[in-house]
Amino acid sequence: MKRSFIILMALLCALPGVCQQLSSSSNFTISLTANKVAPGTKLYLLYQTDGSKFVDSAMLIKGCYHLSGNITKPIRATMVLDIHNKGLQTLLRKRQLTSDVLQFYIHPGIIKATIGNTLAETTFIQSNINKDFAILKASLKTIFDREKEISSRLVAEQDTAKLKPLEKTYDSLKIVRMPILKAFITGHPNSYISLVALQEYYSRLQAADNYNLTQAHLNESKSMFSNLAASVQNTTDGKQFARQFANVTRLAEGTVAPEFSQPDENGFQVRLSSYRGKYVLLNFWASWCGPCRQESPQLVKLYNQFSSKNFAILGISLDDKEGRKAWLNAIKVDGLQWTQVSDLKHWDNDVVKLYSIAAIPQNILIDPDGRIIANGISVEDLRIKLNQLLLAK
Numbered sequence: 001m002k003r004s005f006i007i008l009m010a011l012l013c014a015l016p017g018v019c020q021q022l023s024s025s026s027n028f029t030i031s032l033t034a035n036k037v038a039p040g041t042k043l044y045l046l047y048q049t050d051g052s053k054f055v056d057s058a059m060l061i062k063g064c065y066h067l068s069g070n071i072t073k074p075i076r077a078t079m080v081l082d083i084h085n086k087g088l089q090t091l092l093r094k095r096q097l098t099s100d101v102l103q104f105y106i107h108p109g110i111i112k113a114t115i116g117n118t119l120a121e122t123t124f125i126q127s128n129i130n131k132d133f134a135i136l137k138a139s140l141k142t143i144f145d146r147e148k149e150i151s152s153r154l155v156a157e158q159d160t161a162k163l164k165p166l167e168k169t170y171d172s173l174k175i176v177r178m179p180i181l182k183a184f185i186t187g188h189p190n191s192y193i194s195l196v197a198l199q200e201y202y203s204r205l206q207a208a209d210n211y212n213l214t215q216a217h218l219n220e221s222k223s224m225f226s227n228l229a230a231s232v233q234n235t236t237d238g239k240q241f242a243r244q245f246a247n248v249t250r251l252a253e254g255t256v257a258p259e260f261s262q263p264d265e266n267g268f269q270v271r272l273s274s275y276r277g278k279y280v281l282l283n284f285w286a287s288w289c290g291p292c293r294q295e296s297p298q299l300v301k302l303y304n305q306f307s308s309k310n311f312a313i314l315g316i317s318l319d320d321k322e323g324r325k326a327w328l329n330a331i332k333v334d335g336l337q338w339t340q341v342s343d344l345k346h347w348d349n350d351v352v353k354l355y356s357i358a359a360i361p362q363n364i365l366i367d368p369d370g371r372i373i374a375n376g377i378s379v380e381d382l383r384i385k386l387n388q389l390l391l392a393k
Helices: 088-094 128-156 160-187 192-208 215-226 236-250 290-306 321-333 350-354 379-391
Strands: 028-033 042-049 052-059 064-069 075-082 100-106 109-114 123-126 261-263 269-271 279-285 311-317 339-341 362-366 372-375
Touching: 052 064, 052 321, 075 088, 100 128, 123 128, 128 160, 128 192, 160 192, 160 215, 192 215, 192 236, 215 236, 279 290, 279 379, 290 311, 290 379, 362 379, 372 379
Parallel strands: 028 109, 279 311, 311 339
Antiparallel strands: 028 064, 042 052, 042 075, 075 100, 109 123, 261 269, 279 362, 362 372
């Protein structure tokens, strides 16, 4: 498999305070003017594609940063300014509140921006995708700040009785985002960011319908997608999103679960069809997913209770290549005794795409004939279902 590595170049600017366009064979270039940033400050670029992480850096020279590389489609990326010369690993490990961080999109073409006193004050001069992304982020800022606050409290809270109300409030904020996302999508039909917003909007509808999308929600999503410009619909991500509509029928309860094969922890290929004759739960998870790890003890209990009664679990991990060690460690620490598979491609996992997984943890229950009988089932509902299927006979 080919890997596209970014080459970062720090070149001299022709004029002080003005960054000129790079002359390069790369299909994207980034030129950042940063007159307010201290000379010698290092800038890091982080992004991930096809299960591989890329991290590089460039030094500020004469008020400019230049970066270039090759990608095939727009990709969410992160810039980090090391204003205190701590080094990236220290910044990531400590996740210091003082870290100067900006999420944006790298995409084929020219990206020009001016950095203010911080990356948060960056203004994109040439990049419609990032201009639109800035508009969407601004409209969601109040909600995002509230989510960040509750997320910090969830991590710090030791009293389990207080966790439920916090989780409920956090989930409610996801619903509050919906009309804002819809308004942006409707108002920006020519924007790639509208497709990004629609992907989130669609996943919220799926969650609201317990991952069995109603016809009304399906029609709403189709209508919103059809109103996007053809140039947006025909992008790689646009075509992939459109396939999800067909998957609503293809992955409906009562249909045969799509066949797949992926390697287990030891590299041996495991086929879904090898579980025919048993009830099998497809458990989509990752070592880095907090809610997935919180769900593990309940799954272990269910597995111990029903594994001798014609029930199996097949874990499908969204970890990446660099996260292989963390994946294996999580299997051991959480006591996951069932088979685990992964192609270590993160959200680009082939089975994740095949089953249109938009959020994790996600559980799909398949009967002995290979038919889907519950899509998006919670662990508690799974317990009730297994009692009905395996103990009530």
